[in-house]
Amino acid sequence: MQRVVEKITPEQRELWARHTVKMRHRLPEMPLFSDDSLAELIETVPAERMIMHTMEDDLSTWKSVERGGVPGHRVLEAIRAGRIWINMVGIQDYDPRFAELMEQIFADWARDVPEFRTFKRKIGLLISSPNAKVFYHCDPGGQALWQVRGRKRIRLYPPTDPFLKPAELENVIRSVTGEEITYHAWYDDHAEVYELEPGDGLHWALNGPHRIDNHNELNVSLTSEHYTPQIRRSWAMNYGNGVLRSLGWTPRSRACEGAAFWAKVGITAVWRKTMQEKQSYKRVPEFVPDPQAPNGVRPIEPAAAIT
Numbered sequence: 001m002q003r004v005v006e007k008i009t010p011e012q013r014e015l016w017a018r019h020t021v022k023m024r025h026r027l028p029e030m031p032l033f034s035d036d037s038l039a040e041l042i043e044t045v046p047a048e049r050m051i052m053h054t055m056e057d058d059l060s061t062w063k064s065v066e067r068g069g070v071p072g073h074r075v076l077e078a079i080r081a082g083r084i085w086i087n088m089v090g091i092q093d094y095d096p097r098f099a100e101l102m103e104q105i106f107a108d109w110a111r112d113v114p115e116f117r118t119f120k121r122k123i124g125l126l127i128s129s130p131n132a133k134v135f136y137h138c139d140p141g142g143q144a145l146w147q148v149r150g151r152k153r154i155r156l157y158p159p160t161d162p163f164l165k166p167a168e169l170e171n172v173i174r175s176v177t178g179e180e181i182t183y184h185a186w187y188d189d190h191a192e193v194y195e196l197e198p199g200d201g202l203h204w205a206l207n208g209p210h211r212i213d214n215h216n217e218l219n220v221s222l223t224s225e226h227y228t229p230q231i232r233r234s235w236a237m238n239y240g241n242g243v244l245r246s247l248g249w250t251p252r253s254r255a256c257e258g259a260a261f262w263a264k265v266g267i268t269a270v271w272r273k274t275m276q277e278k279q280s281y282k283r284v285p286e287f288v289p290d291p292q293a294p295n296g297v298r299p300i301e302p303a304a305a306i307t
């Protein structure tokens with residue numbers, strides 16, 4: 001397969017993983033992202049891997065949606081007419097074409113940034129409505145966003161206090177909450193703003209909070225996630241600190257080496273085995289897609305919700 005990501009320059013290599021790097025890629029040329037292909041994916045990706053939400057203008061309106069047997073093309077129609085956001089998480093596990101695409105992206109990066117060694121790679125396919133929003137949040141792993149169809153504005157904020165509070169990052173990493181974190185409008189004065197067009201890609205600093213506004217057109221994007229040895233250590237430190245905080249301690253160190261760090265790795269392993277399932281955040285669908293309904297969704301009827 002030929003390259004899908006254009007060459008990372010020496011300057012970008014110096015910025016890599018610590019600052020934002022904007023790239024170009026060839027995903028928009030691929031038939032994988034046509035309407036017919038998307039409709040088929042909507043019908044074939046397992047429900048537990050297809051996260052759907054609807055939203056209006058603030059976080060309280062962010063509600064979970066399920067496909068509920070609605071055909072793929074009709075779901076696309078609802079996305080075009082309404083306010084829906086779909087994320088097909090880990091789609092490389094279900095479709096070999098996405099597995100190959102993911103391998104190619106990481107191979108292109110590894111060729112240009114040889115010190116960048118990744119594992120636990122994952123990609124997600126995003127299909128979202130004109131003017132859809134994703135509210136302020138941060139994600140646990142290394143990440144990039146690849147714009148395929150339509151345009152969107154992304155604001156990226158520094159991955160440090162006050163934009164990202166350690167206790168909130170710990171909760172995101174432990175999946176105790178969704179990915180939402182404290183946001184104030186004045187944070188925008190400190191954001192980097194990018195307008196993403198088809199063929200643009202963005203990779204930014206670990207855990208960097210962000211929020212996204214689609215322009216007035218259907219959007220198709222890909223997200224990629226990865227871990228490196230350093231990201232894994234940071235993850236374990238945050239997880240361990242979160243467990244300590246939940247037990248009433250205030251963690252004093254965010255170091256990713258030394259005895260205290262390795263104790264946190266141990267705590268993390270034990271806690272994940274015994275407690276994580278009980279404390280994890282769960283989504284409860286409240287809507288199904290419907291192109292004729294406001295925002296392209298209608299409430300699940302109570303009788304249907306019980307089954």
Ligand SMILES: [Fe+2]
Pocket residue numbers: 137138139210
């Ligand atoms: Fe995100």
